[in-house]
Each structure stands twice: as C-alpha cells, then as structure tokens.
Amino acid sequence: MAKLQKSIDKRNALVKATIELVNNNGFHATPMSKIAKMAKVSPATIYLYFENKQDLVNQTYIEVKAEYTNYAFATYEENMSVEDGFELIWKRIADFKLKECEHAMFLAQCDNTPMIDEPSRIEGIKHLQPLLDLWQRGKKEGLVKPLSDFILYAYAINPLSFLMITQKRGAFQLNESHIQEAYQAAWDSIKVNK
Amino acid sequence: MAKLQKSIDKRNALVKATIELVNNNGFHATPMSKIAKMAKVSPATIYLYFENKQDLVNQTYIEVKAEYTNYAFATYEENMSVEDGFELIWKRIADFKLKECEHAMFLAQCDNTPMIDEPSRIEGIKHLQPLLDLWQRGKKEGLVKPLSDFILYAYAINPLSFLMITQKRGAFQLNESHIQEAYQAAWDSIKVNK
DNA sequence: TAACTAAAAATGAACGTTCATTCTTTTTTT
DNA sequence: AAAAAAAGAATGAACGTTCATTTTTAGTTA
Secondary structure (H helix, E strand, C coil): CCCCCCCHHHHHHHHHHHHHHHHHHCHHHCCHHHHHHHCCCCHHHHHHHCCCHHHHHHHHHHHHHHHHHHHHHCCCCCCCCHHHHHHHHHHHHHHHHHHCHHHHHHHHHHHCCCCCCHHHHHHHHHHHHHHHHHHHHHHHCCCECCCCHHHHHHHHCCHHHHHHHHHHCCCCCCCHHHHHHHHHHHHHHHECCC | CCCCCCCHHHHHHHHHHHHHHHHHHCHHHCCHHHHHHHCCCCHHHHHHHCCCHHHHHHHHHHHHHHHHHHHHHCCCCCCCCHHHHHHHHHHHHHHHHHHCHHHHHHHHHHHCCCCCCHHHHHHHHHHHHHHHHHHHHHHHCCCECCCCHHHHHHHHCCHHHHHHHHHHCCCCCCCHHHHHHHHHHHHHHHECCC
C-alpha cells in the first residue's frame, strides 16, 4: 500500500464520519469531537487535514458531488442517441441514489440548507455539463422541450431526491418497477409530445 | 384589538424571526439569543412560549406547513374536474412558493434535514389529503397514471421546490411563462398518454 | 375614577455545559 | 536524530436554559 505524507485513510475516515453524522443528526448536532471519535482520531488531528469545520464540510460536499457525477456519466458516450443517452444517465443517477443512499442524502441536505458556502456550491454544479449538452442536442433534434436547464433538471432528475428521502424515512419502499415508472414520468415531462 | 393572556404578537414575532434566521444561516447558526433579538424580546421570554429550541422549530414547521396547505386548497372544490382541480391546486402551490418564498424555503430546509423530529413531520403530511383524493379520482377515471402518491408528488409537486430554491439563489429568474411550462411538465409527467 | 394588590408576563444577568480550536507533549517516520 | 504526524488536555467563546427581579395586567375596593 502506497504511503502518502499524511494518511489518506485518516482523511477518508474523517469524510466518511462527517457524512454519517451529518445525515443522522444534522450539521447543528455534529460536533468535531464526535467526528473525531467516529474516525478514531484525535480532534486535533482533524486540523491537520482541514482548516476548520466549514472547510471539512465543504470538501466533503465537493468530493461526494464529484463521486455522484462521475458515477452518473461513467458509461455514457457522446455518440449515443438522445433517448438512449438520457435513459442511461437517468438510470445511473437512480442507481447511485439508491445504492449510495447515504451519500445522496448528504448532498440533498447540503443543497437545501445554507450549510455549504457559495463557492463550493458553484464548484459542485460544474460537473453536470454532459447532461446539459445532451439536452441541448435533444432540443435541436426536436425531441426535448425547449425549456431552461433548470426546469428540465427540476422535472427529469430532482424528483429522484424526493423519492430517495421518503424511501430512506421508511415512508414507502422503492422497487425496480417504481424505478421504471419514475423514469417514464421523467421522460414524459421533458419529451416533446408528438 | 383582542388581548390574549400572552401576547400572540410576541409569539408570531418569534416564529417569524425563526424562519428568517434559519433560512439565512441554517439551524446550526441560529442561536436563541439572535432569535430573541430579532423578535425584540428577552431570551428568557422565548421559554414562556416554547419548551425549548427544538419545540420552537417544530411548532414553526407545523404552522408554516398548515399555512401552505391551507393556501393550496383554499379555492379548490371537490366537484371540479380532475384536470381543472389539479391545475388549480398546482398553480396555488406555485403561487405560494413564489410569493411566500421565505416560508416555502423554510419548509424545504426542514423536509431535507433531521432538523424536525418525526412526530412533527408526520403531523405536517396529514393536510395533503385533498390532493391525494383528487389523484385517486384521476386514476379511477383513467386520466392519471396508476402510480403511488409518492411518485406522483415527486413529479407533479416537488419540482417546484427545486425551482424556488434555484430562483432564490439567483441562479435564474422564474417568470409567468416558466410557470406555465412547469405546469405542463408536471401534468405531462402524471397524465395518462392517450 | 383612583388606589391597591396579587398574579402573570417579561426581563437582563448568570449558570453550567458544550463547542471549535489550539497548545504542549509524545509517538512515528525517515 | 531530526522532522512530521498525532495525541490528549486545555482554552476561551458561545450556547441553551434558568434564576432572581422588575414590570405589566386585570380585578377589587373605595
């Protein structure tokens, strides 16, 4: 195993603990001491890896966001048809939100509170470009409604966050056929009606 | 002006200050002392109206949620057609989220964090029944897809929260034609394709 | 109406706790 | 043996909450 100056394992453990504790207790009830304890590290050690608590949360956000978009676009290729490309990306995102539920929950919490500072938020948005390009192509081909990317995202992608959260809270159980139904609803909402 | 034992004005000022401060700074950066200051009240006075900070936030959540659903259904009548009823409710909700943006933002934050305890969350859901009944009717009439209420809500209603938040963050400007487009996307996502 | 009074409401200051962060020392690495 | 990394204990500030006191209210008496 390669050795960096500071242990990457320790950093990862800190990020992991942050996600878990913030998910379960919220930012306001997640003291540095608990993060340190869960990561099996002294509180002082956190400050070797991160400037302060805000920096720890910002960096965690950016990393999880990057992981999310990497997963979403991992198997996508630009020469796919708009419909195939969208279905592929959509299902990868659904997959991520269900399998990496903890990480997706963390993102949802960050995206809906003033927990993250503005620069980190902007940094996190950048990585969605392939999806926006795909929609651009879809609009040109007359397959996708000529709407702003925000509206397309709101209807095609964001509903998955709501479903993930209600599922996590135990309100109902998502299964494979729900995923297919949700995909159909997503596509119906943004596709041009012939 | 009628006089209650304890001043209802003071209570309202506290609730209002809570919404404003939690919206701008998050729960974790909203100390009771600031809430008291903004409401022009002593910190000790808060505890005459609320048990503690958690109780203050819970009660605020329930009140805002009730205000939201009251507004949503205020002009709805059960003898309306499914399509008309849905459009009416949808547009009332859109209206609320844009006009009472602060209140809607507060709800979004509560709904996406562990800020609120479970009983208050359940209390908040109750009031949506008229919409669920409408969908039930729509399914019977073959107008609305036979999907779970959670999925219908995720696609028909929840996207408005995303749009509201991005608009509030200044990412883009929502206008009347966006609202119409969004309504169409909402209906397209849940209506049965003939 | 005016004075009085007991209870309720409101307050500013204080309390004990917890927090993020730093300091000093020890351990590990090279 | 020097430098880097990690640790536990310490620190000062900030927090939620309570305490002791003052102010306001509402009812009663004159």
